[in-house]
Amino acid sequence: MGDTHVSMGVILLAQTVVGFVGNLSLLSHYLFLSLMGNRMRATDLIIRHLIVANFLSLLCRGVPQTMVAWGWRNFFNDVGCKMVFYLHRVGRGVSIVSTCSLSIFLAIIISQGDSRWAGMKGRAHKHIVSTIYFSWGVFLLLSMVCLMYMTGPKTHDNITSFKAYGYCSAVRHDPAADVLYVAILSVPDVLCLGLMLWASRYMLFVLYRHKQRMRHIQRTSVSSRASLQSRATISILLLVCTFVSFYTMSCICQICSSVIYNPSPVLHHMAAFAMVCFPTFSPFLLMSGHSTPCSLLFTCRKKKKMVLP
Structure with missing residues (x-):
């Protein structure tokens, strides 16, 4: 095992461990809220689905690839390879829909009273919840393609018929067919990315208008509430920017x-x-301090001054 594989093994192991710790911490936050008897809101539900999708990605891609980097091979059979790639595709799809739903939901919540989106605040909860559950069904069906071409690791004499992934193999097609397959599966991703960018642009516009208005408002209570909402919005914008950056890097590698x-x-x-x-x-x-949607909703529950749909 070369130095490059050792270095990548260390990086992947650290990344996987950090990911599990972060998601477990966020999950414990919601378990605490449930034990305290707090009613779950729309953003809570979205983030819980995002946590499940994150765990699927870490378990089905991070852990196996880490084992390969450390020199382990052939630890999956045909069924195991099919299920690992299938669940990873499902988790990846739900992750992008959850992130998209978070950005759209918060864009609707912070919309001004004179905006055409302000009238959707009362119905946003039902639509967002339905979208999340619908996304599970869609990606459970779309990802079934993985079951057809993924298989267990093959020997070197079959290298011309199969493409090796270290711990699994895939039936080899010509590059044009592979690119076409990736393009078809990327249609929902591109749609969600477009919606995320639209929501982010709208939130930036609202934040700009809010900053301009706050120059003429001196009341502390209004400023405190608006500031909390602004920090939550910035957190979602950072989340969207992070997703777009890593998604682009992932697409290039794919x-x-x-x-x-x-x-x-x-x-x-x-x-x-x-x-x-x-x-x-x-x-x-x-979870970054008080600038998160979690902290925003938790503060609203305690103070009971801000009502979200």
């Missing part, structure tokens, strides 16, 4: 793996690292 006939193990390590970055860092963004 395209390279698809078009290269025999990709190197280092490329697979880099692709796994890019895919697991968001599940690793997203819980820390959501």
